[in-house]
Amino acid sequence: MSSTDTAAAPSAGSVRERWLAFLAIILGAFVAILNNSLINVAIPSLTTDLSSTTAKIQWVITGYTLASGVIVPITGFMEQRIGYKKFLILALSVFSLGTGLCIFAWSDTSLIAARIIAGLGGGVIMPLSMTIVYKIMPREQVGMALGIWGISAMAAPAIGPTLSGYLIEWFNWRFLFIISLPFALFAILMAIVLIKEPPKGEPRKFDLPGFLLAATCAGTLLYALSNGSSDGWTSFKIVGLLFIAFWALVFLIYVEAGKDNAVIEISLFKNYRFTLSVIASSFVMMGMYGGMFLTPLFLQNIQSVSPIDTGILLIPQALAMGVMMPIAGKLFDKFGIVPLGLVGLTLTGFMTYHLHQLTPDTPHQWLEIVMALRGLGIGICMMPLSTVGMNAVPASKVGNASTASNLVRTVAASMAIAVFTSIMQTRTAMHSQHIAESITPDSARSFQALLGSSWQSTVSGMISLDAYSRGIGDTFLVSSVPLFCSIPLIFLFIRKKKTEKAAASVERKGT
Template sequence: MADTVVAAAPPADSPRERWLAFIAIILGAFVAILNNSLINVAIPQLTTDLGSTTSRIQWVITGYTLASGIIVPITGFMEQRIGYKKFLIAALSVFTLGTAFCIFAWSDSSLIAARILAGLGGGVIMPLSMTIVYKIMPREQIGMALGIWGVAAMAAPAIGPTLSGYLIEWFNWRFLFIVCIPVALFAILMVIVLIKEPPKGARVKFDLAGFLLAATCAGTLLYALSSGSSDGWSSFKIVGLFFVAFWSLVFLIFVESGKDNPVIDISLFKNYKFTISVITSSFVMMGLYGGTFLSPLFLQNIQSVSPVHTGIILLPQAIAMAVMMPIAGKLFDKIGIVPIALFGLTLTSLMTYHLHTLTPDTSHLWLQVVLMFRGMGIGICMMPLSTVGMNAVAPEKVGKASTASNLVRTIAGSMAIAILTFLMQSRTALHSQQISESITLDGAQSLQSTLGSSWATITSGLITLDAYSRGIADTFLVSSIPLFCSIPFIFLFISRRKGVKAIKE
């Protein structure tokens, strides 16, 4: 098993041509992720304007996620079949078309349908763009290139709430889609002009059975994770979805094993460096999604901060990630994965753990500083962890490896949100009960005499607020666990044959 084989050599283009093509790839990836991150803040207004319900309008997000998860397995095959340039243009075009339809949505159903269409294009943009980076960039520049590419992956979700807040406050929710159209069209134009068509490879047969099993597994699992909190984790529907997902995975492994051109190349996971890379980067993704999901809830629901101000408070974290990713990529090319990942993961873990001390009175400056250092840690470790795994696979399997790793990380992120949502709700209910039971009869009489006839309402509100705050703090504590668990895996990247000097890939 080759575990030190690197990506294929790039075409003989000039450095200027390669970096211009690289900018086109980044722009396409950025607009796809940014569009998706804009929606979260707009859910309340979408519910009101379209006369929908919260549970139904959540399908604007869920539909996109499901479509993305279902379509990702086809990425490697299409990249081989029609070439990465044509496939990227097609993906961006479908994404742009779906986003354009969102602008003219007249009901929740039409908006959900348009978002599903956008997800079919947007879902393949990230894994495909990662594959193209490996195809066009020289080996010695891969780390720095993926560090810059990672800015789109990590900074866009943090910038989204700020931009979304301004657009909703000054205009309306349709501008969340309007602003993306010119950027997406420009990205398509840049891809057409700047990226060269790769040479045609051998014609490959489509693995229909593998695709159907992979799509079923990803779709049912993502649907179960996104609906578990509302439908109940023990409900027949959710248990049935998990059952289908599990057996789809079992049959997928059986069907794909030993196949010449599988949709999901199971043999990749025999490469221990690739497998460790996927595991650790998925853990980091879970920690990242935990903070991205919990921080706005704390600021808006507990401290009553506006969406615009919430985005401003979270902005330093995004800037820290954006600044550190290219630096980490360059350091990775020079000194290897172990020192970078250890420092970045340790910093991220400690800062995430530190967030469990949040209270309703926590100052915004303190929160910004902690989140900024947390963003630095994520920016330092995230892309090097992905890069070391991709560098370990054979050149002809880069597309398959990108598909598999992105699919696993997508599921890991959705799983993190589902678990943390359930945990936050259960811990909030527990704290509310404990606080209520701690109020003695004398205490209740004292509150009544102090607050007057409205004492019950005021006390109930304070209990709810304090319990919610404690529930989020507990959830932050749990979200730090996968980050701490990932640290020991880093030492497995040290080559056993070459000793400590072989840390660098």
């Protein structure tokens, strides 16, 4: 495969124009992810201020996730139909509209509806922005560009909790959206001014059956994964949704096979390197999101750290990822995926494994060091793993490849959070029972003599904290498994590379 087949040609503009357009893309991606990461810390405030329940207000997050997953399959079609510049402006405009409506929400229902509108725009910004990077950047700079672009994907979730804590403490939850809206509008302005629309190709017919099947599969699966822990994995609703998602996927594969205008191009997964890249990067997403989900729970619920201080403790990890990503992109352009993949995945896997040692008394300095090293590992391997797959597809397929890979990784991250939540709850309950059973009558009398009449509630609280800590530790142990499983996949890139060289040599001899 030639270089002209593996990456899109750069735009005709100057180097300065390309990098200014790239800045507009980064800002759009950053503000979409940051806005979503601000919400998690605000759930208690939203529940109180809107007189809602935790179960219903969680739909502020779930609704956005579902809308994002449902709309992603349309990215490739719209990019070819109206052009990536117009589609990015449209996506940012819809996201801004939804964010603006959130500011004026008067009830939990109106806030959820506004978040769904925001999700319809925000869901396509990441895959679309990745596509544009391949369209406007020269092939030799793609790795470095994606490394810088990846900062928005990794740093925003780490900055979000800290910023959210400050805004809620000093102002109120509406400022979570007020602060995002000017950046979103500025991103629209930058996209209009700085990005040049290339000539569009032949418009294709919209694949309605494929879109409906893809949306059904993504929507039902994400809903089931988001609500499995609360509704019960064996409940009729969750089992039914998983059943629908499975058969929607089966029919999607059948309907899309060999179709020229497929909304999800199944034939892309025949590409060995692309498929390998999607699998490996999905494993990394599972391990990464497990840590991002578990660490705030440990700090706030076990060590009683405030949301603001929680975000501050997560800053070293965010900085490590942010510093390493562009460096890793440049190293990828020079050395390829194998050394970066092995070093990054090994470091990330071992640091995630070490987090299973967490206890209620774990010092914050130790945690910051481990998380920072973990961030370095993620920064080294995450974007190179995505880039090696995207480089393996023809330039004309970059949009569809970005759509497919982002959809798979989104589902993998949602699945990881759902599974890890279930594991954490199960292991916490088991540890709580074991610790309670280990208290002998003599120990009980000692506690009573030491603590007085309140000894039972005090000991019960200590048991809960210890059991919760052990449950989170066990879950960190499990979350390291996908990271270690992805390490052997890196060696398959070596094998494939050798095979391709041998094939090329045979072809040259034949000619």
